[in-house]
Amino acid sequence: MVIIAPYLIFTSISKDTRIRVFSKNEKRFHDARDVESGQFGFVVTEDGKHLACFATINHEPPVNTSVDFTWRSGVAAEAWTKVVKKGSVDAMELELKKMEDTIKWIHEEMLYLREREQQTLKQNMKTNSIMGWSSLVSLFICLSVAGLQLWHLKSFFEKKKII
Numbered sequence: 001m002v003i004i005a006p007y008l009i010f011t012s013i014s015k016d017t018r019i020r021v022f023s024k025n026e027k028r029f030h031d032a033r034d035v036e037s038g039q040f041g042f043v044v045t046e047d048g049k050h051l052a053c054f055a056t057i058n059h060e061p062p063v064n065t066s067v068d069f070t071w072r073s074g075v076a077a078e079a080w081t082k083v084v085k086k087g088s089v090d091a092m093e094l095e096l097k098k099m100e101d102t103i104k105w106i107h108e109e110m111l112y113l114r115e116r117e118q119q120t121l122k123q124n125m126k127t128n129s130i131m132g133w134s135s136l137v138s139l140f141i142c143l144s145v146a147g148l149q150l151w152h153l154k155s156f157f158e159k160k161k162i163i
Contacts, residue, residue, distance in 0.1 A: 005052065006039040008068040017065075018055045024048040 009017055019038070021030040023046060032038055054067050157163040 004039065004041040004073075005069065005071045006037075007054070007070075008037040009035070009054065009065065018053075018057060020053045020055075022051045022053070024050070 005021075007019065009019075017034060017036075019030065019032045019035065020028065022028055025046070025048075029050070052069070052071070054065075054069070056065050154163070
């Protein structure tokens with residue numbers, strides 16, 4: 001999946017600002033210092049969270065900082081306006097390309113969901129089997145305890161000569 005994120009930092013001092021983007025495994029995708037604006041983009045090869053850190057370092061006195069940041073992924077990350085500018089592609093072809101990418105994304109999601117459904121079905125079957133065997137073992141234990149109680153009561157009453 002493609003990730004594109006433009007950013008703009010509003011601060012009175014552009015020195016000592018830092019932008020970093022990491023994956024959950026701390027793989028660094030972007031690292032910039034002393035910038036006021038920019039854009040980063042990368043292709044995600046692993047699932048999970050990704051972290052973007054914006055920091056202003058060692059400002060005395062402290063300064064107020066605002067960040068204008070847009071995180072776009074998948075179909076939304078494609079720069080469709082640049083495609084139109086680069087060639088003489090009319091609006092219909094552009095829409096068709098957008099739809100084609102959307103269809104590819106939907107197809108990938110469907111395949112992923114089918115795979116997850118199969119995994120869930122296997123897990124449910126395994127759990128059902130375990131529960132069936134556990135029920136049979138529990139039934140056997142209950143019947144054994146009931147038999148032992150009857151045998152004990154019978155021998156107790158015979159010793160007391162009640163039966």
